[in-house]
Amino acid sequence: MSATDNPRQQSNYRWVILLIATIAQASACFFVQGIGAIAIFIQQDWHLSVLQIGLLVSAAQLIPIVGLLVAGELLDRFDERWVVGIGTLLVAAALCAAMFANSYLMLLLFLIIVGAGYSTAQPGGSKSVSSWFSRHQRGFAMGIRQAGLPLGGALSAAMLPYIATRWGWQWSFLAGGLVALAGAVIFLLFYRSANPDPGEQGPARAAAQDLKATLASRFSMLKEPAMKQIMISGISLISVQYGILIFTALYLYDRLDLSITAAASLLFIAQGAGVMGRIILAAWSDRCQSGRYFPVMTCMLAIIVGLLTLIWMPMHTFVLLALLAGWLGFFGFGWYGPWVAYVAESAPASKTGFALGLAMACNQVAIVLMPPALGLLKDLTHSYIPGWSLLIVMTLVALVISARNALSFPRLAWGRK
Template sequence: MSSPRLNSPDMLGALAPVKPRFGPRHRWVVLGVGVAAQASFSAAITGLPVTGPTMRAAYHLSTAGVGFVLGSIYLGIAVSEIVWGLWTDRFGERKILLIGLLSTALALALMAALVVPHGSSTPSIGLLAVAMLLVGVLGGSVNGSSGRAVMSWFRDGQRGLAMSIRQTAMPAGGSIGTLLLPWLARNHGFRPVYLVLSAFCVAAAAAAWRWLHQPESMAGAAPKAARSESAVSPLRRKDVWRLATASAMLTFPQLGVLTFAAIYLTDVKHASLAVVVATLLVTQVGGAAARIGSGRYTDLHGNRRGMVRAIGVASGIVLIIAALLNGAPTLVVATALAIGGLLANAWHGVAYTEIAYMAGAERAGTALGLENTTVFGAAFLTPLLIPFLLDRSSWPVVWVVIGAIALLALPTTPRNPAAVTSTQN
């Protein structure tokens, strides 16, 4: 029997290196999928609040009722995030992201069918709040799973920019919602609002099914220092909790502007819809640019925790100034609120990158789940706090309190920068 020749096509094929399924540039595709997934859900959670005045009239709600309903979606996210994070670390980001997006799309479609005013029939505030809660519970899966995917594909020195770009999906999706949802709600009612949001989630799920896969190697895993710490659960680490708490502090001004600036400018300053929309667009589009800028800066220079503290101080001061300008012309007040909201949107990419880095690649989903729990817990409390303050004081007091909460991020953020690198790649 003759032995096979070494240079035969079959032998050469067996000895040839296996070509990776995905090249290094695929990380940008994964980032794009993460942005699309986050934006599809963000169009709901930051676009629906802009419909506040129309929702108040259509569903016959008080201002406090609007706050309760809109806050329910954030409560749903807050109570589910840690569970979604743990499941993401266990089952993988692709599976969790697909389950979350498709179930959220179904929940929104059911809202379009069952939870819209029709003729003389108006859904109860309880039914509307439960529906919003369910959307939050299901959609909360998007946050940690898309973030973990980005952390897996990018190495440190690139993650600040990558995670900041992913986090721009929040204001980007919110901008789409801000432009589209109030117009739809005012002219066509809330059924097309919910259907459009459902379609966004289905489109994002299709993109995730096609392009979101695990990298062949964990080249994007955290360095040794972070991996050694990952043996300890992020849920048991004081420094991780402190950063998550500081992020919650910065959520109050962000949500305060996004949720109630429209009502404040309409009721108190008698602003036109164009001024309201422009204010919130500056907040969200400018916030998106600020997130990218802060992420890139910390990739090059390090000290992500210092950036979080600086953003807390800046946003807090500007919102206190906005309170002092309460009697100024509408455009002046709107500009101050837009700047304060812009700054309050700038911290996300930096904080999310840092908390995932601190936890290590294998526990990034859990850490991001904790981060989102505190952030969306604050997002739930904000719409409850502001009407409470209004009943007992005034709008200037509201903006002062919200600004003061943002200032608390300064002492809350942990100061040890040991885990932060400034490596350029």
Template sequence: MTAAETVPRGGGVRPDRRAYGPRHRWVVLAVGVGAQAAFAAMFSGIPVTGVSMRAGYHLSTEALGLVLACLGLGVAASDIVWGLLTDRFGDRRVLLTGLSATGALLAVMAVAVTPPDGAGVALLALCLALAGALGGSVNGASGRAVMTWFAEGERGFAMSIRQTAIPVGGAVGVALLPWLAGSYGFRAAYAVPAAFCLAAAAATWRWLHEPAPPDPGTGPAAPASGARPRGGAAPRPEVADDRSPLRRWDVWRLALAGALLTVPQFAVLSFTAIFLHDVKGEGATLAGITVVIAQLGGGAARIWTGRRTDRTGARRTHIRAIGVLAALAMAGAAALTDAPTPLTVTALALGGLLANAWHGVAYTEIAAMAGASRAGAALGLLGTTLFAMGFLTPLLIPMVIAHTSWAAVWGLAAAASLLAVPLAPGEARARR
């Protein structure tokens, strides 16, 4: 094997123009961030168009909940499959396929699945489910790229940066898509995220490559960066377990805890606009500001927790702590439902921020538990549980509203966060 050849994960040797050394890991991270942000702009932005979507497509609140839930259903149904395909064929092929297909689908929606085209609930729900299923490819593929290129001492930081692309890209979508839908219609609201996905696919084609192969006789290659945790601590070795991550209860515990922590995230993301419109008489602007604060604040918190856990290794402790804090914030939102609007909005923004803060640490931990060679399957499992809850939450909330109140909605989100705390495996179990 020459220095100008790289080994695709699907097996075999393919020629390349150059070998990509350790510094290229930051380029790979940037590509992963772009891919994740492009999908997040669509995934987070479309639900915040809920008021315009409900009026334009003539939907009831229950039908709107079903339509929005299909985004999460699509990701949940496909994420494990994408993860297994990533382990088999590699990050580059999966990202190119998923991003290109998502961009093409959104372009078709811009042309033929808008209110002037007479699109109904069934067609809209189907298209959003497909968009989620195709776009979900970015979760495992970009995460496995980070695991491949970064060593243990930098993985938490790198994965948190990648995960921060979700709230940052989501904030762009939240700020942009409701305005586009209200001012220019849903053709523009679908065309812009289509362009984002196609641009991310082009960046993937140009810059996402494999690490340089090891020199002959040196043994298996280490992750590209070779970094060690700050403070002199030795990197924590990956768990030596030959079982598939899909057959390990500790991996499932972390994935299910993440699903419970997702409830307040999707509650704030999907229904803040409806709550403020129906209960407080506010327009989409205040809802957009609330969700953007939650998204951007959550992104900053992800980076902080990633850097901190690279030093301490206590990822699971941080996940549990965030669960407690998110439960307290959402309980505050429940108690303040009928309070003056600034107080209610503050509690919702804080709850949404905390509900967005744990993802980078959880994705890093579950990938490390599985090992780099099986990280795609583990990341796919986490994505499946998260987005399955993302499907169920928008379906459940209208039922809760119909039979109880909005205070019960935010209280349910608080309870889910609190239940995640004992379910997440502790640090002592991880060391054993």
């Protein structure tokens, strides 16, 4: 039975699924998305360079390059409850242990382990929502669920600096671990599969498949026009997202001499606007006459305008900076809602988990490489301008390519009619 025929998509329990999937996403990414808010504390305490701060973020995103592919395949074979639940428990355990790290390398190691568990949260929650919601509500539901990421980031931006100021940044890791633990328990207790017939999906059926044929079928997706467009746009937009997430507070603190609290507050505003962006833009994609991908292209244009404003227009009042942070957050984080709905909807039902994992794994390459690259540019040039300029150029290139593809292939899909 395909997702579009599933009677459970009419069940009211789908809203419970949406709630717990959003909670699981927010709790799993709570610390990963909030590390930028306490980066200044770690940098000052251990006398780290901006490159080393970027590597801390990359450490948590390294394993998901492969882990997302593994998680995606597991999601096509096993119940999402166990894949997501166990992964989030691993996040919790690694973060709690990381508070005892007494060296930079040890902290990197614990964050790598965090990334291994975090690999399951993104594709797992996305597949859960995709399975439980029909097409006419899928974008809206996916937007709410994906809002869990900036929601977790917004809450961590508000909470972690306070914890770091009062008790030390190490206690921020414990707080992140406890939040992840709560999310894992909730998901394990309340999640139900959208497929009521376990005979249709499971390890026995999957194990019978030829591994080589399965992998060939999965990676053949890379040849599809839809995946090429998804990869180009995803890599550029995720680079912008993490540039905003990690370096905005440092940029405002160094360049405009804002206090740590004020810089963290602006990051909180950006994350909060991202929550709204993911919901509103995804809901728009459900009804957009120009197609579900058009809101993603709109985000690219808005991001270019926002970053140009950030680096070239003098803004020294908190109100103007807050408005700009909101703009960048709304579009710089909000793009992910319609983008991931486009991925889930375009893929064949039997390959949804792997398609999500493959698309997100491509993004992970940028997530791992971009933070240290931006940090290195800052260390070499003693300016944030080259880094912001790089993000603008990447987004502009992706926008031009996407616009050309939209004109050539107005109904991009994975070979589906």
